[in-house]
Amino acid sequence: MTDTEICNMALSKLNVARITDLRDGTDTSRQATECRLIYDITRDMVLRDFPWNFARKRQVLALVTDEYVGYDYAYMYPSDAVRAVEIYNPTSSMGYEDGYVVDGLYIEGRAKTKTPKIPYEVVTNSTLTHRHILTDQADATLIYTARVINPNNYDSSFIQALVWRLAADLANPMKAQPQLADQLMQRYMLALGSAEASDADEASEIPAKVSSYESARG
Numbered sequence: 665m666t667d668t669e670i671c672n673m674a675l676s677k678l679n680v681a682r683i684t685d686l687r688d689g690t691d692t693s694r695q696a697t698e699c700r701l702i703y704d705i706t707r708d709m710v711l712r713d714f715p716w717n718f719a720r721k722r723q724v725l726a727l728v729t730d731e732y733v734g735y736d737y738a739y740m741y742p743s744d745a746v747r748a749v750e751i752y753n754p755t756s757s758m759g760y761e762d763g764y765v766v767d768g769l770y771i772e773g774r775a776k777t778k779t780p781k782i783p784y785e786v787v788t789n790s791t792l793t794h795r796h797i798l799t800d801q802a803d804a805t806l807i808y809t810a811r812v813i814n815p816n817n818y819d820s821s822f823i824q825a826l827v828w829r830l831a832a833d834l835a836n837p838m839k840a841q842p843q844l845a846d847q848l849m850q851r852y853m854l855a856l857g858s859a860e861a862s863d864a865d866e867a868s869e870i871p872a873k874v875s876s877y878e879s880a881r882g
Contacts, residue, residue: 674830741795
């Protein structure tokens with residue numbers, strides 16, 4: 665998968681001719697020019713709109729010397745972050761749901777994590793040159809959505825969402841019918857909803873502990 669292929673998938677929603685290459689500048693068609701103008705920022709917007717699993721990253725934050733009223737620590741915002749998700753809580757605890765019986769066999773409950781959220785704030789420093797993360801957490805680790813630029817790392821749900829959003833953003837420059845942009849944006853929102861349901865199912869697939877009865881049978 666390439667950036668050019670993603671753009672062509674979006675252009676196909678508008679019944680517009682394909683482009684030959686997004687990046688090298690040899691294609692001077694109107695659609696290629698418009699794609700170059702919006703592709704990177706639209707990609708980042710779609711990354712921000714949902715905490716995509718494939719783009720999730722953890723990083724120990726770099727402490728800065730700037731001081732802010734109301735917080736004990738200030739950290740540098742990661743340069744590749746497009747959305748801060750949460751500060752990792754090192755005191756999170758693991759618990760288990762109650763067990764249940766299936767066909768006379770007792771199944772122990774699934775594992776579940778109880779993680780209190782650590783408050784933080786993202787601000788711009790006084791010289792307007794850097795973004796900082798403010799928190800009372802010492803040695804903070806940020807969980808965030810990273811800027812992923814290699815399409816080979818995208819999952820299928822993200823590609824689908826990006827295609828619909830690109831098509832919606834290209835509709836007006838490509839002189840599509842006025843209502844088409846709204847329809848394409850609705851499809852984009854549906855794609856985000858589908859991704860959320862898929863991620864929720866994936867996150868809930870925490871293997872149950874093997875019951876003592878099952879172990880004895882094995």
